[in-house]
Amino acid sequence: MAERVDARLHTLPADKRRQVGQAIRLLASPLGGLLVGSMPTAFASLTPEAQAERLARWTRSPIAVLRSAVQTLRRLVLAVHYADPVVSRAIGFAGPEMVPREHEPVGSPRAGERGAWSPMPERFDVDPSTPTGRVAADVVVIGTGAGGAVAAARLAEAGYRVIMLEAGHWHRASDFDDNEARQIERLYADGGLRSTDDAAISLVQGEVVGGSTLVNWMIMLRTPDFVLAEWAAHHGISGMSPSDMAPVFERIEREVHASLVPDTAHSANNAKLLAGAGALGWRARAGHLNVVGCQRCGSCGIGCRHGAKQSVDVTYVPRALAAGATLFTATRALRIEVLERDRGPMQQGTPPLKRVVATRRHANGQVSTLHIEAPLVLCAAGAVETPVLLQQSGLGGDAVGQWLRLHPTTAVYAHYDEEIVASAGIPLSTVCDEFLQWQDSNYGFWIETPPMLPSFTAAALPGFGDAHARCMARYRHLGVTIGLTRDGARHTQSSGQVSVNRRGARSIRYRLSTEDAARVSASIQAMARLHLAAGAREVGSMHSEPRVVRHERDVAMLAGGVHPNGLALFSAHVNGTCRMGVARHTSVTTPDGERHGVRGVYITDGSVLPTALGVNPQETIMAVASVLAERVAARHAGLLRA
Numbered sequence: 001m002a003e004r005v006d007a008r009l010h011t012l013p014a015d016k017r018r019q020v021g022q023a024i025r026l027l028a029s030p031l032g033g034l035l036v037g038s039m040p041t042a043f044a045s046l047t048p049e050a051q052a053e054r055l056a057r058w059t060r061s062p063i064a065v066l067r068s069a070v071q072t073l074r075r076l077v078l079a080v081h082y083a084d085p086v087v088s089r090a091i092g093f094a095g096p097e098m099v100p101r102e103h104e105p106v107g108s109p110r111a112g113e114r115g116a117w118s119p120m121p122e123r124f125d126v127d128p129s130t131p132t133g134r135v136a137a138d139v140v141v142i143g144t145g146a147g148g149a150v151a152a153a154r155l156a157e158a159g160y161r162v163i164m165l166e167a168g169h170w171h172r173a174s175d176f177d178d179n180e181a182r183q184i185e186r187l188y189a190d191g192g193l194r195s196t197d198d199a200a201i202s203l204v205q206g207e208v209v210g211g212s213t214l215v216n217w218m219i220m221l222r223t224p225d226f227v228l229a230e231w232a233a234h235h236g237i238s239g240m241s242p243s244d245m246a247p248v249f250e251r252i253e254r255e256v257h258a259s260l261v262p263d264t265a266h267s268a269n270n271a272k273l274l275a276g277a278g279a280l281g282w283r284a285r286a287g288h289l290n291v292v293g294c295q296r297c298g299s300c301g302i303g304c305r306h307g308a309k310q311s312v313d314v315t316y317v318p319r320a321l322a323a324g325a326t327l328f329t330a331t332r333a334l335r336i337e338v339l340e341r342d343r344g345p346m347q348q349g350t351p352p353l354k355r356v357v358a359t360r361r362h363a364n365g366q367v368s369t370l371h372i373e374a375p376l377v378l379c380a381a382g383a384v385e386t387p388v389l390l391q392q393s394g395l396g397g398d399a400v401g402q403w404l405r406l407h408p409t410t411a412v413y414a415h416y417d418e419e420i421v422a423s424a425g426i427p428l429s430t431v432c433d434e435f436l437q438w439q440d441s442n443y444g445f446w447i448e449t450p451p452m453l454p455s456f457t458a459a460a461l462p463g464f465g466d467a468h469a470r471c472m473a474r475y476r477h478l479g480v481t482i483g484l485t486r487d488g489a490r491h492t493q494s495s496g497q498v499s500v501n502r503r504g505a506r507s508i509r510y511r512l513s514t515e516d517a518a519r520v521s522a523s524i525q526a527m528a529r530l531h532l533a534a535g536a537r538e539v540g541s542m543h544s545e546p547r548v549v550r551h552e553r554d555v556a557m558l559a560g561g562v563h564p565n566g567l568a569l570f571s572a573h574v575n576g577t578c579r580m581g582v583a584r585h586t587s588v589t590t591p592d593g594e595r596h597g598v599r600g601v602y603i604t605d606g607s608v609l610p611t612a613l614g615v616n617p618q619e620t621i622m623a624v625a626s627v628l629a630e631r632v633a634a635r636h637a638g639l640l641r642a
Contacts, residue, residue: 001077001080004080004084005076005077005080008079008080008185008193009021009076012190012193013190014505015503015505015506016190016193019072020072020073020193022069023068023069024073026065026066026069027043027058027069027070028042028043028044029042029043030042032054032058032066033054035061035066036054036057036058036061036066037057038053038054038057052464052465055070055074058070059071059544059545060544060545064198064564064565067544067564067565067566068200068565071199071200071544071568072199074459074464076193078455078458078459078464078468079192079456079459080455082454082455082458082459082472083180083181083454083455085179088180088454088455091454091472091473091476092475093423093454095178106259106261106262106265106289106291106294106426133368133369133370133371134370134371134373135163135326135370135372135373136161136372136374137161137162137163137326137373137374138155138161138162138639138640139152139161139163139374139376139377139378139632140162140163140165140354140356140372140376140377140378141155141162141163141164141165141378141380141604142165142333142356142377142378142379142380142381142386142389143165143211143379143380143382143385143386144164144166144209144312144313144317144327144380145206145210145212145312145380145382145605146212146213146312146605146606146617146622146625147380147604147605147606147622147624147625148164148378148380148381148605148625149164149211149213149315149316149317149320150252150604150621150622150626150629151378151380151604151625151626151628151629151632152164152316152317152378153316153319153320153323154626154629154633155378155633156319156320156324157319157320157323158630158633158640159640160376160633160639162320162323162324162325163325163326163327163328163372163374164317164325164326164327164328165328165332165333165356165372166327166328166330166331167207167330167331167332167333167381167385168207168208168209169186169329169330170208170209170210170313170317170327170329171186171187171208171214171303171313173304173305173307174305175303176299176302176303176304178299178302180454180455180456181455183302183303184455186208187206187208187214187215187302188205188206188207189203189205189206189382189384190207192204194384194508195508196496196509196510197508197509198564198565199565200510200565200569201406201408201569201570201571202459202568202569202570202571203406203508203570203571203572203574204570204571204572205384205574209313209317209327209329210311210312210313210314211312212382212572212618213311213312213313213618214309214311214312214313215300215302215303216300216301216311216572216616217300217301217427217428217450217451218289218290218300218309218426218428219287219288219289219429219431219448219616219618220252220253220256220258220287220288220290220618220619221288221431221615221616221620222245222249222615222623223615223619223623224436224614224615225242226437226442227442227613227614228241228242228245229241230442230611231610231611234610235580235581235582235591235610235611236581236582236583236591237580237581237591237610238591239591239627240624240627245623245627248626248627249619251626252619252622252623252626253288253290255315255316256290256310256315257290257292257310258288258289258290258310258619259288259289259291260286260287260288261286261287261288261289261426261429261430262286263286265296265426265429266286266425266426266429266430267296267298267421267422267424267425267426267427267429267449268420268421268422268424268479269420269422269427269452269480269481270425270426270428270429270430270449272414272416272420272531272534272535273430273432273448273530273534275533275534275535276529276530276531276532276533276534277432277434277530277533279533279534280529280530280533282434282530283432283433283434284432284433284434284447285430285433286429286430287428287429287431289426289429290309290310290311290618291309291310292308292310293306294306294308294309294426296424296425297424298423298424298426298427298451298453299451299453300426300427300451301427301451301453301456302453312622328358328360328370330360330361330362331358331361331370332358332359333356333357333358333381333389334359334389334392335357335389335392335393335394336354336355336356336379336390336395337354337355337356337357337393338352338353338354338598339352339353339354340353350375350638350639351375351599351600351636352375352599352600353373353375354373354374354375354376354600354601355371355372355373356371356372356373356374356377357370357371375600375636376600376602376632376636376639377600377601377602378602378604379578379601379602379603379604379605380604381605382606382607383498383574383575383576383577383578383605383606383607384498384506384508384574384577386577386578386603386605386607387400387401387498387499387577387578387588387607388401388498388499388500388506390588390595391499392500395595395598395601398584398585398587398588398596399494399578399579399585399587400578400588401498401577401578402497402577403488403494403495403497403576403577403586404495404498404508404510404574404575404576404577405487405488405495405496405575405576405609405611406487406496406510406571406573406575407484407485407486407487407571407573407575407612407613407617408484408485408512408516408520408569408571409482409483409484409485409569409570409571409572409573410482410483410523410524410541410542410567410568410569410570411450411480411482411483411527411542411568412480412483412524412527412528412531412539412540412541412542412558413461413471413478413479413480413539413540414478414479414480414481414531414532414534414536414537414539415474415477415478415479415536415537415538415539416477416479416535416536416537417477417535417537418477419476419477420476420477420478420479421476422449422450422451422452422457422478423451423453423457427449427450427451428448428449428450428451430448430449431446431447431448432446432447432448432530433446433447434446434447434526435447435523436486436614438519438522442486442614443486443488443489443515443516443519444485444486444519444614445483445484445485445486445520445522445523445526446483446484447481447482447483447484447523447526447527447530448481448482449480449481449482450480450481450482452475452478452480454472454475457472457475458472460542460568460570461542462540462541462542462543462544462546462568463546467546471540479534479536481527482527483520483523483524483526484523485516485520485523486612486614487512487513487519488576488611488612489519490513490514490515490516491611493513495510495511495512495516496508496509496510496511497509497510497577498577511564512562517562520562520567521558521559521560521561521562524541524558524559525555525556525558525559527539528541528549528555528558529552529555532550532552533552541558541567542567542568543561543566543567543568544565544567544568545561547561573606573612573617574606575607575612575613575617576606576607576609576610576611576612577607578603578607578608579608579609579610579611580593580609580610581610584596584597588603588607588608589603589608592628592632592635593628593631600636602628604624604625604628604629605621605625606620606621608624609621
């Protein structure tokens with residue numbers, strides 16, 4: 001076990017490995033006991049009973065660093081333990097559980113649209129033996145997720161010479177299997193262990209060609225009208241009204257083959273959401289998924305082995321390549337250098353030439369430096385890496401890295417008498433948005449269902465030791481919902497930031513406002529009511545000290561306790577650190593996505609979103625990137641005539 005934990009640690013970036021190592025050393029030392037009023041005895045010297053008591057004290061400690069350390073270690077150990085196939089089989093995990101053959105696959109190509117792009121194009125990237133390591137282009141797109149891939153495809157199809165850079169690798173459907181630990185290490189940022197600095201919020205982001213679209217749960221939701229109206233009224237965003245965006249959403253949905261999930265295709269977990277909401281009279285509905293021929297195996301979060309998910313690695317990236325773009329994988333952008341002096345925003349013609357400096361890791365382990373020169377650079381590395389890149393390039397300032405929005409998410413688990421098997425079927429095919437506009441405001445929460453593979457489930461569930469093991473033993477009977485809060489209710493306040501610290505390492509800090517914490521608490525109580533109405537025997541929250549209720553009259557017991565490492569929180573919706581706007585002190589780019597004061601540097605990922613959305617962001621990011629890329633193409637059409 002210790003060897004497997006150590007191996008997992010060695011997959012992490014150096015700064016994250018250092019952080020986890022510090023947590024382990026603190027907890028192992030005599031000081032770890034002294035800080036919670038115990039004897040100054042090293043953890044390894046304690047009896048099992050004393051170890052359990054010390055773990056419990058650390059969990060309850062008022063000292064934030066202790067709570068952070070124990071939660072970091074707890075999640076790591078549980079994730080590694082339950083990733084062991086012997087352990088996962090012991091709790092009833094049977095791998096991908098396909099639906100019976102008599103059921104038709106979900107999703108089919110739309111008439112007149114391209115089907116799934118399953119083969120990897122042969123024209124994959126530039127010859128690695130390029131002697132000078134220098135390449136010229138019209139546009140460099142950094143990142144190939146929802147924003148970068150769409151922008152690259154639009155610009156390449158408009159005739160621009162486009163080079164795409166991706167820090168991760170490009171995988172075929174045949175590369176994916178049911179080894180949860182291996183896939184998470186390969187496909188996720190920081191090997192799946194990315195979090196805020198205090199470990200209070202786990203951040204789930206893809207680092208692979210396709211970005212998070214490759215590992216997400218496929219739901220396509222349009223930006224609510226009231227959010228678009230807020231962008232126009234408070235941030236000066238023009239041309240993105242509901243009427244402006246409707247045809248853009250329609251186009252995106254056609255291109256990724258989004259279709260409504262039929263009633264017969266919901267998993268047991270999703271069926272419980274519909275049943276509970278229906279019993280309570282709450283609004284709930286089926287969702288649209290970007291999928292063609294879904295086999296409902298439940299492995300969406302670790303790569304689609306059937307090539308059914310219409311993520312951008314099988315849609316927009318191949319479109320960009322077919323239009324002449326070039327892709328470098330395993331290539332991380334280090335900085336953007338402005339090579340020419342800009343004569344001012346009123347100057348007509350080509351923007352100043354830029355050089356993107358990147359490191360490229362080759363298959364043999366060697367690392368080379370690549371220089372790409374182009375007048376246009378589109379940053380789409382995500383709301384963590386994009387502000388870091390700008391700061392490392394001397395293009396920080398203004399609000400770069402500020403206004404981090406996360407849709408802070410927690411869960412409620414429920415024990416049912418019947419089997420649910422939340423790891424099987426389509427993970428997310430329904431949504432309850434009854435509380436999206438909570439208490440007469442535009443800031444609320446919504447309820448969905450997650451895929452519950454063993455390693456992820458074990459790390460998410462609260463507690464440790466015998467109590468945790470007993471909960472995992474009922475794995476096949478667990479129903480789980482997640483509550484996602486639209487954060488930023490105090491809209492004049494930045495909740496968090498991404499920055500480069502003194503060691504040159506990435507720093508991610510975030511704090512819930514009082515208003516947002518109240519919404520998180522309300523989501524927990526709503527989810528508990530929903531499960532009980534659906535027939536659950538008991539429900540539990542993700543508080544570090546487990547709270548379990550069996551009757552609706554007791555649901556209020558789940559309220560409160562929303563503080564760092566007092567309640568498990570995670571986010572797969574990391575947005576807002578380089579947001580669009582007209583005011584430089586609260587935004588990073590113009591409403592057209594161009595970095596204030598730096599002509600030719602644009603941002604087209606989720607970091608430009610002015611506010612949290614209140615819906616899963618995949619479709620919004622694709623649509624906004626499409627609008628911004630087409631504005632770039634029109635504005636700089638002179639490059640094509642040069």
